[in-house]
Amino acid sequence: MAGRARSSVSTVNRTEPAAGRRDLYAASAAALLVVAAVLIGRHIEGTHHTLRVNWPPLYAEWMPHIGPGTPAALAVAVAVVTYGPRVAATLRWRLLLLAAWGTSFAWILSLAMIDDWHRGIAIRLTTKYEYLQVIDRFQDIPATLRSYTQHILIDSPDPWPAHTAGHPPAAPLTFVLLDRIGLGGGGWAGLWCIVTGAAACMAVLTAVRALASEELARRAAPFLVLAPAAVWMGASADAYFAAVAAWAVALLALAATGRSLWWAAGSGLLFGLTCYLSYGLTLFAVLVAAVLLLGRVWRRPLLLAPLLAGCAVVPAAFTVIGFNWWEGYDLLVTRYYQGAGGIRPYSYWVWANLACAVLTVGPATVAGLRRAGAELLPRPRLTTPGVRLALLALAALGALLAADLSGMSKAETERIWLPFTMWLLAAGGLLPRPRPWLTAQAALALTVNHLLFTGW
Numbered sequence: 298m299a300g301r302a303r304s305s306v307s308t309v310n311r312t313e314p315a316a317g318r319r320d321l322y323a324a325s326a327a328a329l330l331v332v333a334a335v336l337i338g339r340h341i342e343g344t345h346h347t348l349r350v351n352w353p354p355l356y357a358e359w360m361p362h363i364g365p366g367t368p369a370a371l372a373v374a375v376a377v378v379t380y381g382p383r384v385a386a387t388l389r390w391r392l393l394l395l396a397a398w399g400t401s402f403a404w405i406l407s408l409a410m411i412d413d414w415h416r417g418i419a420i421r422l423t424t425k426y427e428y429l430q431v432i433d434r435f436q437d438i439p440a441t442l443r444s445y446t447q448h449i450l451i452d453s454p455d456p457w458p459a460h461t462a463g464h465p466p467a468a469p470l471t472f473v474l475l476d477r478i479g480l481g482g483g484g485w486a487g488l489w490c491i492v493t494g495a496a497a498c499m500a501v502l503t504a505v506r507a508l509a510s511e512e513l514a515r516r517a518a519p520f521l522v523l524a525p526a527a528v529w530m531g532a533s534a535d536a537y538f539a540a541v542a543a544w545a546v547a548l549l550a551l552a553a554t555g556r557s558l559w560w561a562a563g564s565g566l567l568f569g570l571t572c573y574l575s576y577g578l579t580l581f582a583v584l585v586a587a588v589l590l591l592g593r594v595w596r597r598p599l600l601l602a603p604l605l606a607g608c609a610v611v612p613a614a615f616t617v618i619g620f621n622w623w624e625g626y627d628l629l630v631t632r633y634y635q636g637a638g639g640i641r642p643y644s645y646w647v648w649a650n651l652a653c654a655v656l657t658v659g660p661a662t663v664a665g666l667r668r669a670g671a672e673l674l675p676r677p678r679l680t681t682p683g684v685r686l687a688l689l690a691l692a693a694l695g696a697l698l699a700a701d702l703s704g705m706s707k708a709e710t711e712r713i714w715l716p717f718t719m720w721l722l723a724a725g726g727l728l729p730r731p732r733p734w735l736t737a738q739a740a741l742a743l744t745v746n747h748l749l750f751t752g753w
Contacts, residue, residue, distance in 0.1 A: 316671075320664035320728070324737075327655045327663040334652035338645065347640055349708065352749060354649040355656065356709045360750040366410025366417070367747070373404045374523065374739035381519035382731045390511065393518060394499045400522045402495035408746050409491065409531025416750075418487035421532035426459040426753075428469040428534060429486060435473040442466055443619030449628040451635045460534070462632055466620055467573035467611070468534060487532035494536025497719045498522060500543035504550040505723050508591045508689060510682035513726045517686075519735055520725025525659040525742040528751060529712045535753075538578060539716040542571045546584050546720075549604065553592020558603045565607020571716075573611050576626050577705065578716055580696040587692035591685050630705070638707055646707040653711040654697065658721050659741050661734035665724030666690060672727070683727060693720030712753045 331354075338353025351358045377400065388396060409417040423429045435441045445466050448457045456462060461469045472486050480489070498521035506514035530536035545567035552560035568585065571578045594600055612622065633639065655663060669687035677684040697717040700706045706713055728734050745751070 316668075317730075319671075320667060323667040324660035324663050327660060330648075331652045331655050334649040338649060341642070341645055347642055348645065349641055354646075354652045354708070355711055355745075355749065355751065356753060357749040357751040359748065361748050362411070362750070363747060364411040364413050364417070366407040366412075369403070369407035370411060370743060370746070373400065373407055374743065376400075377404075377519055377523045378732055378735045378739060381522065381735065382516075385515045385518040390506070393515065394502060397498050397502060397518050397522050398495055401498045401524075401527070402492060404523060405491050405495055405527040405530045405536070408527050408742060409487075411746050412750065414484075418491070418532045419483045421483065421753075422472070422486040422490070422534065423483040428458075428461055428472045429483060430458045431461050431469050432473055432476050432481070435470070438470070438473070439618050442470075442615065445620050446625050446628055449625060450632050459636075463629060464575055465573040465622060465625060466615065467570060468538075468575065471534075471537070471574075483532075490532050490534055490537045491530070493540045494530045494533070494715075495540075497536070497540040497543040498524075500540065500547035501719050501723050503547040504543075504588070505686060505689065505726065507547075507550040507554045508588065509686040513682050513686050515726075516728075516731065517723045517726030519731060520661055520665070520728075520738065521719070521722050523735055523738050523742075524657075524718070524722050525738055525745065526657040526711075526715055526718045526722070528742050528746050529657065529753070530715060533712050533715070533753060535575075535712050535715045538571070538574045539719050541567055541574060542578055542581050542716045543719055545571055545581065546588060549585060549588050550592065552600055552604070553588055553594060553597070555597075558600060561600050562603035562607040565604040566610055567607075569608045569611035573615055573622070575716075576622075576629060577700055577713070580699055581716070583696040583699070584689070584692050584720065587688055591679070591688060633705060638705070641707040643704050643707065647701060647704075650701050650706060650708075650710045650714075653708075654714060654718070654721075656741070656745060657711050657714070657718050659738040661725045661728060661731075661738050662721050664734065665727050666694065666721065668727040669724050686723065686726060690721055690724040693717050697721070709753055711751075 334354040338348055342348040342350065342353055350356045384396065385393060411417065421427070447453060448455055449462045450456060475481065475485060475489060498518075501521055502514045502518055505517055545564050548560045548567065549564035552558060552564060568581065571581060615622070669690050672681070672683045672687035673691075679685065697714055700714065700717070701710075725731070725734065
């Protein structure tokens with residue numbers, strides 16, 4: 298363990314001026330991409346009206362404002378920038394995980410409250426596009442699941458709202474079950490997403506510690522907590538999806554590095570659930586492959602049995618009840634090209650989506666990903682913690698790029714790609730001087746949330 302720590306120090310502490318300049322060049326190039334997406338997007342939307350967003354590339358409206366969450370958000374930002382790196386470096390590990398969860402929750406909640414409780418949380422999941430609109434249609438859950446695919450197409454009888462049609466039934470079923478246990482309504486649904494979404498950072502830290510090193514996990518912690526992505530995690534179901542997917546990867550990381558095989562079964566169970574929360578999250582197979590590589594699964598082939606068994610549970614349950622995942626996905630593709638997805642031009646969104654990603658991950662992550670790429674050149678050693686973290690972050694980037702090139706992600710990716718975003722943020726652990734970068738992260742989130750009214 299001491300050898301790993303020394304290796305990590307030599308990898309991370311690249312403080313030479315040239316490396317710092319390259320970090321700034323990467324962040325500046327990303328900023329130019331955002332500017333280009335804004336200017337070109339405004340021109341396209343103003344002349345052709347095909348982007349279907351009011352403030353391209355984001356699904357947002359220009360609305361400078363402050364709110365009851367403003368003082369709290371500023372306080373959280375100042376506290377994390379000032380004390381975050383030191384606390385992350387010294388706090389006992391389990392306490393650090395709890396502190397990261399609590400601080401992430403405070404950051405997401407305070408940003409959402411800038412729009413006030415009603416607009417920022419309570420009604421987010423109650424609009425005509427959202428899951429809570431279909432609660433009453435699940436009175437007989439098995440019967441509803443059997444007929445689920447019959448209502449996906451826009452021209453089908455009583456079609457599902459956009460978000461229900463666009464996801465497998467585990468997504469709306471989550472909110473149906475919350476309603477059944479007495480946590481009905483937009484407020485409870487919003488808080489569920491915030492509480493669970495905040496737990497995603499704990500999962501990423503757990504995986505980074507298991508697969509790379511504890512030092513790198515501690516260095517990444519403030520960047521995962523103070524994420525610009527928190528602007529879109531407040532009361533978004535995709536934040537909940539991100540947490541489920543993140544814990545699927547984290548449990549596999551624990552199993553692959555020598556812990557109990559029960560972790561592999563748990564990972565498989567969560568990965569199966571992930572695929573029934575969102576069709577696009579099947580791309581998490583890329584991260585699973587990275588974890589198996591880093592965990593040298595060929596040394597523990599028995600790991601695959603509980604993993605695959607766990608993966609089969611949720612798909613088997615839904616299939617027995619009568620929901621056909623493949624039919625649902627095929628019909629979703631048809632619906633996608635019936636509506637906004639088919640109108641929105643691929644030629645703009647295939648690169649403007651990346652500008653959305655820049656706004657969710659922030660300049661620090663861009664710089665961290667540059668360093669991740671540098672870790673793999675010229676002859677990387679898989680035993681080096683920095684290389685191992687780089688592979689994990691770049692695997693998430695690869696999954697994100699695959700989603701982008703598929704053409705099934707056009708706009709609103711600042712929300713849709715949150716499950717991938719969380720893993721990109723971990724690249725911040727490769728930056729040698731965290732406070733200036735953390736300041737930039739916080740400034741970006743606060744600026745976006747105070748100048749724009751974001752939606753989904």
